[in-house]
Amino acid sequence: MSEARSLRWEMLLVIASSLAIVAFFLLTLVPFSPHAFWIPPAQWPLLGVTLVGGVPLITQITLKLIRGDWGADFLAALALVSAAWLGEYLTAVLIILMLAGGQVLESYAMGKASGALKALSERMPSVAHRKQAGHLQDIALADIEVGDSIVIFPYETSPVDGTVIEGHGTMDESYLTGEPYQVAKAPGATVISGAINGDAVLVVQCDKLPSDSRYASIVTVMQQAEQKRPQLRRLGDQIGAIFSPISLFFALAAWSFSGDPMRFLAVLVVATPCPLLIAIPITVMSAISRAAKSGIIIKDPAVLERLPTCRTAIFDKTGTLTYGQPTLTDIIPAPGVSAESVLQGTASLERYSKHPLATAFLKAAEQAHLFLPEASEICEQPGKGLSGTVQGHKIQITSRKKCLLAHPEWASLLPAPTPGLECIVLSDDNYVATIRFHDAPRSDSHSFVSHLAPSHQFSKVMLVSGDREAEVRYFAELVGIQEVLASQSPEQKLAIVRSETQKAPTLFMGDGINDAPALTAATVGIAFGQPSSVTSEAAGAVILDNTLIKVDELIHLSVSMRHIALQSALGGLLLSLIAMAFAANGFITPVAGALLQELIDLAAIFNALRLIVNPHLKTDMVA
Numbered sequence: 001m002s003e004a005r006s007l008r009w010e011m012l013l014v015i016a017s018s019l020a021i022v023a024f025f026l027l028t029l030v031p032f033s034p035h036a037f038w039i040p041p042a043q044w045p046l047l048g049v050t051l052v053g054g055v056p057l058i059t060q061i062t063l064k065l066i067r068g069d070w071g072a073d074f075l076a077a078l079a080l081v082s083a084a085w086l087g088e089y090l091t092a093v094l095i096i097l098m099l100a101g102g103q104v105l106e107s108y109a110m111g112k113a114s115g116a117l118k119a120l121s122e123r124m125p126s127v128a129h130r131k132q133a134g135h136l137q138d139i140a141l142a143d144i145e146v147g148d149s150i151v152i153f154p155y156e157t158s159p160v161d162g163t164v165i166e167g168h169g170t171m172d173e174s175y176l177t178g179e180p181y182q183v184a185k186a187p188g189a190t191v192i193s194g195a196i197n198g199d200a201v202l203v204v205q206c207d208k209l210p211s212d213s214r215y216a217s218i219v220t221v222m223q224q225a226e227q228k229r230p231q232l233r234r235l236g237d238q239i240g241a242i243f244s245p246i247s248l249f250f251a252l253a254a255w256s257f258s259g260d261p262m263r264f265l266a267v268l269v270v271a272t273p274c275p276l277l278i279a280i281p282i283t284v285m286s287a288i289s290r291a292a293k294s295g296i297i298i299k300d301p302a303v304l305e306r307l308p309t310c311r312t313a314i315f316d317k318t319g320t321l322t323y324g325q326p327t328l329t330d331i332i333p334a335p336g337v338s339a340e341s342v343l344q345g346t347a348s349l350e351r352y353s354k355h356p357l358a359t360a361f362l363k364a365a366e367q368a369h370l371f372l373p374e375a376s377e378i379c380e381q382p383g384k385g386l387s388g389t390v391q392g393h394k395i396q397i398t399s400r401k402k403c404l405l406a407h408p409e410w411a412s413l414l415p416a417p418t419p420g421l422e423c424i425v426l427s428d429d430n431y432v433a434t435i436r437f438h439d440a441p442r443s444d445s446h447s448f449v450s451h452l453a454p455s456h457q458f459s460k461v462m463l464v465s466g467d468r469e470a471e472v473r474y475f476a477e478l479v480g481i482q483e484v485l486a487s488q489s490p491e492q493k494l495a496i497v498r499s500e501t502q503k504a505p506t507l508f509m510g511d512g513i514n515d516a517p518a519l520t521a522a523t524v525g526i527a528f529g530q531p532s533s534v535t536s537e538a539a540g541a542v543i544l545d546n547t548l549i550k551v552d553e554l555i556h557l558s559v560s561m562r563h564i565a566l567q568s569a570l571g572g573l574l575l576s577l578i579a580m581a582f583a584a585n586g587f588i589t590p591v592a593g594a595l596l597q598e599l600i601d602l603a604a605i606f607n608a609l610r611l612i613v614n615p616h617l618k619t620d621m622v623a
Contacts, residue, residue, distance in 0.1 A: 010100040013053045017097035020045035024090060046089035053096045054080050074244045082268040091269075091597075124194065124215065128159045131203060141210045148206045152191075154199045161213045162204035164189045168374075169200030183358075184351040188378035188388065243573055247271035247580065254584035266583035269593040270600075271576055279568030279604035286611035287561040294617050296543055296554050303540035307524050307558040309505045313458050314497060314518075316510030317465035317472060318439070320528055321449075321479055321548075326357055326439035328364040332415050333433040340368065342433040345395045346425055348372040349388045353380055357421070360437055396426040399470070403431070421471045439471065445479045448548040455620050456555055460504070464488050464496055464518075493518040509551065526551060553617035560618070564610055572604035 027042035039047060061077040083092035127138045129151040136151060141159055144150065149165065152158055158171070170182035173195045182198060185191065191204045193215035210216060247267070255264035288298045298304065315321050331339040347365035350358040352375060365372060375395075378388040385398035403424040404411055413431050414424070421437035452458040462483040465472045472486035485496060494517040500506045501523055508515070508522035519525030519539045527539035543550045579596050582588045588596065 007104065009056070010104050013049075013057075013096060013100035014104060016049050016053065017093050017100065020049040020093050021090070021097070024093075043087075043089050046093045049096060050080075050084055050089050050092045053100070054084065054092060057096060057100070078248070078268050078271075082265055085265065088269070125157050125159050129153070144206055144210055146206055146209060150204050150206055152197045152202045152204060154197055154201065156197050158191050158193050158195045158197065158204065160191075160204065160206040160210055161193050161208045161215075162191050162206045164191060164202055165205045166203035167201055169202055170198035171202075172196040172198070183353070186352050186374070186378060187376060189352045190380060243271075246577070250580045250584050258586065260586070262589070263584060263586060266588055266593045267580050270579040270583050270588065270597050279572060279608040280565050282605055282608040283561055283565040283568060283611065286609055287557055290611045290614060290617070291541075291554060291557055294550065294553060296541060296550055296557075298541050300540040303524050303526075303554075304558045304561045306505060306540075307507065307555055308456075308562055310507040310523055311458055311504040312460040312462070312500050312506040313452055314462045314464055314500060314506060314508045314522070315449075315481070316493075316508075316515050316518075317463060317467055317475060318511075320509050320511050321445045321463070322439050322441055322475065326360045326421065326437045328360045328435060329438045330436040331433055332436070334413060334431055337432045339433070340370065342425055342435070343368060344370045344372065345390045345393065345427065346397055346423075346435065348375045348390045349378070349386060349395050349397065351375070352378045352388070353386050355380075355386070357423070357437060393427050394429070396429075397423050398426065400424055400434075407431070421474070439475065441475060441478050442548060444548045448552060449479050449481055451552075451620065458507075460500075462496075462500070464493055466490075466493075490515070490517055494521055497521045526554070549619055552619045556618040556620075557611070560611065560614075564608060568604040568607045571607070572600050575600045575603070 023045040024042050027045070030041070032041050058077050058080060061074065065074060065077075080092050080095050083089070083095065124141070126141070128141055128144055130137050130139050130144070131149040131151050144160060150158075150160055150162065164185050164187050166187065168184075168186045170184050171191065173183050173192055183195075185202055191202070193210065193213040251264045251267035251271070254267050255261055284301050284304060287304050288301060291298050331342055333339050333342055343361070343365055347361045347370065350361040351372065373391050375388045375390045377394075378386075380386045385396060385402065387394065387396040389395070400414060400417060400422060403414070403426070410431050415434050418436065421439065423435045423437075424431070425433040425435060449461060452461055460483065461481050462485065463472060463476045463479075463481045464485045466488055467486060469486040473484050476482070476484045488496065493515065497506060497508050497518040498521050501521065505523040507524045507526065508518050509526045509528070510519060511528040515527070519527060524541070525539040527542045541554060543554075576597070579588060579593065579600070583593050
């Protein structure tokens with residue numbers, strides 16, 4: 001049976017079992033003659049589900065046993081057969097319900113990673129518009145060649161990495177940058193595959209084959225991340241692997257020493273693994289529901305199991321530890337140069353930049369009511385700064401390090417370095433100004449980072465960002481992070497997360513879609529804000545209320561869930577072991593054992609529901 005058909009069957013079993021239980025209780029209210037039927041009518045729906053659903057489930061479990069999988073399902077099969085043999089069809093249907101429900105929950109969790117890849121793949125267009133000799137021709141992406149002129153109509157997605165050769169407009173590159181603003185485009189500006197065009201027609205020269213584009217590389221690393229993602233092993237199976245042989249030994253020993261097969265049945269009935277099959281899924285679902293009430297969406301239930309085990313925390317910077325809104329604070333012009341002319345020239349150029357600082361330039365120019373002339377010959381390469389021509393002058397925006405490397409004699413012209421962000425501005429290869437910025441950390445960033453080790457046993461905290469070295473290190477000092485890696489691409493972030501995950505369980509936190517591969521590869525990935533479907537699917541959890549306090553609440557919730565799940569499962573199994581001892585010695589009949597087991601199950605279930613009634617999630621962060 002295919003995976004999709006198997007999941008549909010399990011969902012049908014969940015529905016059928018639920019309806020059968022409701023029908024059973026309703027039919028018990030009908031005054032049938034006690035001698036009119038061999039099997040009471042109230043049992044008919046339960047018997048039907050037991051036959052229709054139990055046989056396939058037992059077949060599946062038998063196949064697992066053949067493959068050597070001796071987990072909680074083994075006891076479920078024995079319990080199901082025993083319940084049917086004893087005529088305890090309600091118990092049998094409850095076991096069927098929890099078996100099928102657990103499998104549906106597991107399938108749902110493990111299928112979420114493929115949703116991220118699907119969202120990425122569906123973003124790309126199937127055809128491109130190639131311009132040749134003044135004519136347009138629709139071609140498949142595979143037919144695009146380097147050097148082709150590709151026309152991108154309004155609101156279409158760019159199929160290639162390239163350079164604008166005709167037209168002026170804007171593009172939405174937030175899928176890669178994580179920044180929610182439009183990036184201006186003019187001849188000379190770069191275009192990234194997957195970016196969504198604005199309301200103007202652009203003609204782009206293809207610089208890379210679609211298969212070699214930035215977008216294709218992200219899809220590739222997403223595929224690799226999915227293949228290497230750790231598999232969730234259900235806690236119930238781990239405990240059941242120990243409990244199952246103990247239960248079987250008790251049952252066989254009771255039969256062997258007493259010669260009474262009823263003792264064998266009695267032991268099996270009280271040994272049914274319902275605390276595993278019922279309490280653990282209920283605890284998980286309670287935690288998911290409780291998190292949702294606090295604005296935390298659990299996309300992968302495995303997060304709740306893995307998060308307390310994480311010992312390495314890796315942060316993206318912009319939008320995660322900061323508000324993601326750098327502001328221009330100072331313009332220090334060279335003698336004879338006005339700050340207004342510097343801002344006018346740089347803002348005119350920054351309109352065509354995709355760097356987060358571009359917004360700070362433009363906001364400052366808007367506040368100063370400056371007219372921004374057109375720029376041309378724009379060039380922006382990673383690590384080399386931004387350059388272009390504005391009103392006949394070649395403007396270059398670079399770093400202090402690169403400026404002094406090319407012109408060491410200018411050391412006396414530059415103001416003394418200060419913590420934070422800065423840019424050096426050149427005009428016609430002459431120094432004209434130093435511009436400083438400030439990107440404020442979130443009010444809770446330092447508190448959250450500082451409490452990770454003492455409160456949650458994190459032994460390593462890292463800041464991994466695509467931003468420039470000076471900015472990232474300055475910020476790391478503000479929030480108290482020692483290990484810093486700057487200027488990292490999405491592929492490099494993925495490699496770092498994979499490396500750290502091999503050393504210890506790792507928590508990665510980010511908010512841009514460029515973080516999607518790293519979010520997927522980490523032991524636990526948490527996305528912030530209300531990101532696109534790609535990021536939210538790649539992350540195991542999404543924090544809708546953009547604050548780190550919610551991450552702390554999620555950590556405490558996952559710890560509570562593990563404790564309650566263990567209490568319910570282990571406590572229920574301990575009571576079952578005690579009951580098994582009495583049953584093996586003939587003090588409990590199969591019928592009494594079934595009733596006793598139901599009481600044990602109810603105790604485990606009520607304990608598992610504690611998370612739902614908890615009005616507030618715990619946090620130990622100091623404001």
